[in-house]
Amino acid sequence: MPVQLRQLFAIMLHTCDLSQPMQVWEKHKDSLCEDFRHTAELMDGPVFNSDLIYNNALIIIEDIVLHMGGNHLSFFGKPGPQRQEQNGFAQGLFRDRNYNxxxxxxxxxxxxxxxxxxxxxxxxxxxxxxxxxxxxxxxxxxxxxxxxxxxxxxxxxxxxxxxxxxxxxxxxxxxxxxxxxxxxxxxxxxxxxxxxxxxxxxxxxxxxxxxxxxxxxxxxxxxxxxxxxxxxxx
Ligand SMILES: Nc1ncnc2c1ncn2[C@@H]1O[C@H](COP(=O)(O)OP(=O)(O)OP(=O)(O)O)[C@@H](O)[C@H]1O
Known part of the structure; x- marks a missing residue:
């Protein structure tokens, strides 16, 4: 379900001209990251880095929007996700293994x-x-x-x-x-x-x-x- 929610959010960003896209993100970010949080809890226990999880979700959402020919998330009034060059391989794996x-x-x-x-x-x-x-x-x-x-x-x-x-x-x-x-x-x-x-x-x-x-x-x-x-x- 979070996979589909992220796709839906990316499609809305790209095609629906949302007036306040980042308010939608702030309100629903936990639902959009539910699977990542679950994985992080399994790996790190109850103390895990929420910012990292949100960042990873934003990277995936941004990739979907870019893939559709859209803009970086910074275009929608929010600083874009942090992409660390040295972590690109991990991010790529993360995205290409992001299947249910x-x-x-x-x-x-x-x-x-x-x-x-x-x-x-x-x-x-x-x-x-x-x-x-x-x-x-x-x-x-x-x-x-x-x-x-x-x-x-x-x-x-x-x-x-x-x-x-x-x-x-x-x-x-x-x-x-x-x-x-x-x-x-x-x-x-x-x-x-x-x-x-x-x-x-x-x-x-x-x-x-x-x-x-x-x-x-x-x-x-x-x-x-x-x-x-x-x-x-x-
Ligand atoms: N074994 C199958 N059982 C059920 N449905 C099938 C099966 N094989 C193909 N279909 C269905 O037949 C339709 C046509 O299949 P598909 O689009 O894969 O054909 P294609 O050979 O890729 O066509 P094209 O050459 O036009 O790209 C699709 O709706 C697909 O779901």
């Missing part, structure tokens, strides 16, 4: 049995490669409307259910919103000019470390991208 495992489990239990034979074959082949850490590249192609995005979202959910990182990217913003937690390939992988098979992510940086932690990169509508972009990821 119970919901993901339910999604998997409900929908995997519904897969038809070809879908099941694709799902099982990809998941066994991920589980065994064998590495590989799969190209999933089928006629329009036959359930490709359906499988992609189940694969993402199955990896995230184990608290592992599955990166969902798409060649266009519209395609990205059909994937759970999807972002554009261009911004996520920091692709450079099309004639160069290079990305702007450097070894040892937060983004680089995050990429190393990633178990699955899902790229929807990959064939819409330049071949150099695909070579970059390879």
């Amino acid at each position: 495992v119970a919901e993901l489990t339910e999604l998997i239990e409900t929908n995997v049995p519904r897969l038809v034979a070809d879908q099941r074959y694709a799902f099982d082949s990809i998941m066994s490669t991920v589980h065994e850490g064998r590495g590989g590249i799969f190209f999933l192609d089928a006629a329009g409307g036959t359930g490709k995005t359906f499988i992609l979202n189940l694969l993402l959910a199955r990896v995230r259910m184990d608290n592992k990182i599955a990166m969902a990217v798409a060649s266009s913003g519209i395609a990205a919103i059909l994937l759970k937690g999807g972002r554009t390939a261009h911004s996520t992988i920091n692709l450079m000019a099309t004639d160069s098979p290079m990305c702007g992510i450097k070894r040892g940086t937060d983004q680089g470390n995050l990429l190393k932690e990633t178990k699955l990169i899902m790229w929807d509508k990959a064939t819409m991208s330049h071949k150099r972009a695909l070579e970059t990821v390879d």
Whole structure:
């Protein structure tokens, strides 16, 4: 529920032109951070740092707004969240693991049995490669409307259910919103000019470390991208 509340608040910030957005935050911040507080209580007991929790929630909310093409939170009349460069890797992990495992489990239990034979074959082949850490590249192609995005979202959910990182990217913003937690390939992988098979992510940086932690990169509508972009990821 807090995950959805944060998404709702971010959508309201971006689209509803709230007259006093930070009053909404102040009034509801505990509900918006309920899951973080629960985790902090488990880790640190009753004495935990509320400011850190609020800050982490604001970072996630700001990321959602930015992802939708909106402004930093400072635009809404409040000092933005503190982002510590050295903590970027942890923040990235925090965001990419910010999923409700119970919901993901339910999604998997409900929908995997519904897969038809070809879908099941694709799902099982990809998941066994991920589980065994064998590495590989799969190209999933089928006629329009036959359930490709359906499988992609189940694969993402199955990896995230184990608290592992599955990166969902798409060649266009519209395609990205059909994937759970999807972002554009261009911004996520920091692709450079099309004639160069290079990305702007450097070894040892937060983004680089995050990429190393990633178990699955899902790229929807990959064939819409330049071949150099695909070579970059390879
Ligand atoms: N095994 C399934 N059981 C139930 N519903 C399914 C199944 N496979 C696909 N669907 C449903 O069929 C519809 C079309 O699926 P989806 O959008 O995944 O197709 P697609 O191949 O990605 O389409 P496109 O090529 O247009 O992007 C969706 O509503 C999806 O939920």
